Amino acid sequence: MKLYNKIKREPKDFIVEEIPILEPKEEGKYYFVKLKKSNVSTLEALRVISRLLKIPLKEVGFAGLKDRYAITEQYLTVPITYQIERKCFKLINNRWKEVNSVNFEKEMGFCLEVLGYVEKFLSLGDLKGNRFIITVKNFEKNMRERFYKNLEVVKSYGFPNYFGEQRFGSVKSRDDFVLRYLLKGDFDGALRSYFFGKSSVDYWGDWRRLYKTLSPALEEYEKDLIRGLMRGLTAEKAFRILPKNVRLMFNFAFQSFLWNEYLREYIEAKYPFERVPFINNWKLSYYTQVYDIDYLRKLEIPYTGHQFSPVDKTLKKIIKKVQQKYEIKKEWFDKEVGGMRVMTDGLRKAVVFPEELKILEKTKRTIKLKFSLPPGSYATVLLRFLLKV
Known part of the structure; x- marks a missing residue:
């Protein structure tokens, strides 16, 4: 992917620091713990x-999922x-082992540090935002020339609040969303999509062969799933x-799309716009000029529109058009499927x-940026516009 030829060449090129809403105290019901990691996903x-x-796992509270290929706190x-x-823990010979320290710039691992105590259990979204230092x-x-021009656009008009590629980790091939199978009651198709995307596989149903073929690369819960079959x-x-948080990601991926x-x-x-490549041959469109920025700045777009119906007539038509294109049925909204409620409504800033x-x-070949974003906004979405890759 072209963007990753510019960023994330090494973990130190992409540094993320969570801005917490909680302050550690001397007493409380919970330890307040800092997790610093490199080359490891939060989960x-x-x-x-x-x-x-x-x-x-359910007893550990956290506010957000941080990038794997980065140094994050x-x-x-x-x-x-x-x-x-x-x-501190490091992956040594494919096994996690406790160590005295981790070289975050060169090694795969993480460290825990108790900062004090708090009264509140952290849940997803319980943060002020994230601070980034990124080396391009x-x-x-x-x-x-393009970078500095687009930087001025961002300073004047912000940037579209698209969901970034991290949101689509469960999508293994173009438009093949696990949730679409689940909504139709096709759990066999959902599992096939989960493991293989749209790729054909001639031994689907031969669970022992499937286990033997895939197990070296599987998480423990995925092995348990195949053992169940x-x-x-x-x-x-x-x-x-x-796990429920994995199942929910299928819902989040499709709704985010x-x-x-x-x-x-x-x-x-x-607005005048430019299209920029995204994952799976999808495109993101970025405005280059905005004539009603005070309005756009306040605009919130619903996930489905069945609970939060938009007042903006253009937006209302577009939501209807997109839902018709992808054959979204009203009976899917708030549906219970696979032990979770899916296609729920909500609002997100545009x-x-x-x-x-x-x-x-900055040097002849690199530039280092610093910025902060609110919860749920993606640095990679900003960088795609600034670099147009």
Whole structure:
């Protein structure tokens, strides 16, 4: 992917620091813990913590999922009934082991540090935002003029608040969303899509062969799922073996795709725009000029529109058009499927303005940026526009 030829060449090129809403105190019901990690996803680090420190995963609170290919700092809450202290872990010979320290610029691992105590359990979204320091490499001469021009657009008008590629981790091939199978009651198709996307596989149904082929690259819960199929579980019961936060990602991925389409169509209907490549051959459209920025700045776009019906007539038509295109049925809204409620409604801001946006360093081939974004906004979405890649 072209964007990643410019960023994330090394973990130190992409540094993320969570801006917490909680302040540690001297007493409280929960430990307030800083998790610093490199080359590890938040969920993987949490699974290791749960397994090695004997803390049930549901007892560990966290506010957001941070990038794997980065050096990140975020915060956790753990009930004081469990034992936790400063610890570091590294992946050595494919096994997680406790170590004295981690070289975050070169090694795959994470460290925990207890900062104090808090009264509140952290849940998703419980943060002020995220602070980024990003180094762009291969910053060629022909890119600079475009970069500085687009930087002025962002300073004046912000940028479209699209969901970034991290939101689509469960999409293995173009338009192949696990949730679309679930909504039709096709759990076998959902599992096939989960493991293979739209790729054809001639041994689907031969669960022992599937296990033998895939197991080296699978998470433990994915192995449990296939073992369940080997024992004769139905596809629906096997699907429920997946942790709920994984199952919910299928819903988030599809709804986020639809929401991105609403915003893209809205921008193209109202403003001068440029299309920029995204994942799976999708496109994102970025405005280059806005004549009603005070209005756009306040605009919120619903996920489905069945509970939060838009007043904006253009937006209302676009939501209807996109839902018709992807054959969305009203009976799917708030549907219970696979042990979760899906296609729920909500509101998300159409645009976001980065704060503290500045250039820290620049050379002939690199530029280092610093900025902060509110919860749920993506640095990679901003960078795609600035670099047009």
